[in-house]
Amino acid sequence: MGPLFEEVLAHYGPDASLVFKQFPLSFHKSAALAAEASMAAHSQGKFWEYMELMFQNQQALGRADLEKYAAQAGLDMDKFKSALDSGTFKERVQEDMKLGSKVGVQGTPTIFVNGRKYEGSREESKKMIEIIDREILGKK
Numbered sequence: 001m002g003p004l005f006e007e008v009l010a011h012y013g014p015d016a017s018l019v020f021k022q023f024p025l026s027f028h029k030s031a032a033l034a035a036e037a038s039m040a041a042h043s044q045g046k047f048w049e050y051m052e053l054m055f056q057n058q059q060a061l062g063r064a065d066l067e068k069y070a071a072q073a074g075l076d077m078d079k080f081k082s083a084l085d086s087g088t089f090k091e092r093v094q095e096d097m098k099l100g101s102k103v104g105v106q107g108t109p110t111i112f113v114n115g116r117k118y119e120g121s122r123e124e125s126k127k128m129i130e131i132i133d134r135e136i137l138g139k140k
Contacts, residue, residue: 007125008132016132020047022096023105030061032093037066039089040080041073049073 009016022039024031034054041050053069054061063084070080083089100110104117111118113128114135120127 002122004122004125004128008128011125011129012132020051021100022093023100023108023110024093024097025108028061030066032090033063033084034061034066035093035096036084036087036089037070037080039092040083041070041075043083043089044075044079046073046075050075 005018009018022035024035038047038051038054041047050069050073053072054066057065057069066084067077067081071077103112109122111122113131116135118128118131120131
């Protein structure tokens with residue numbers, strides 16, 4: 001998940017939520033399958049653990065690599081492989097991409113806070129907390 005989101009979520013506790021949408025870039029040949037793999041991990045309750053393994057190994061996202069990370073994350077391998085073989089999450093990934101295109105996503109990662117594109121530093125949680133606080137105050 002990364003320190004930025006961990007700090008922001010810790011600051012707000014149960015009042016905040018983090019939503020992750022898929023937007024595999026076409027020039028990354030393994031990105032679409034990796035997106036499907038992360039959804040397969042999500043279906044088994046291991047999304048963030050799986051994503052962390054993929055982010056640590058961004059240059060190795062072929063099918064065999066994705067299966068290796070699934071095993072490391074403790075996923076049911078039969079279910080995982082079946083989901084990739086059948087394209088179970090392909091449509092869901094495409095829906096996320098359509099939404100991303102609609103709201104102006106052009107690259108990854110793109111961060112939104114309360115529906116507004118976040119242009120701040122990805123390393124500075126204080127700035128994001130200030131923006132979220134302004135959003136909260138604006139709703140009162």
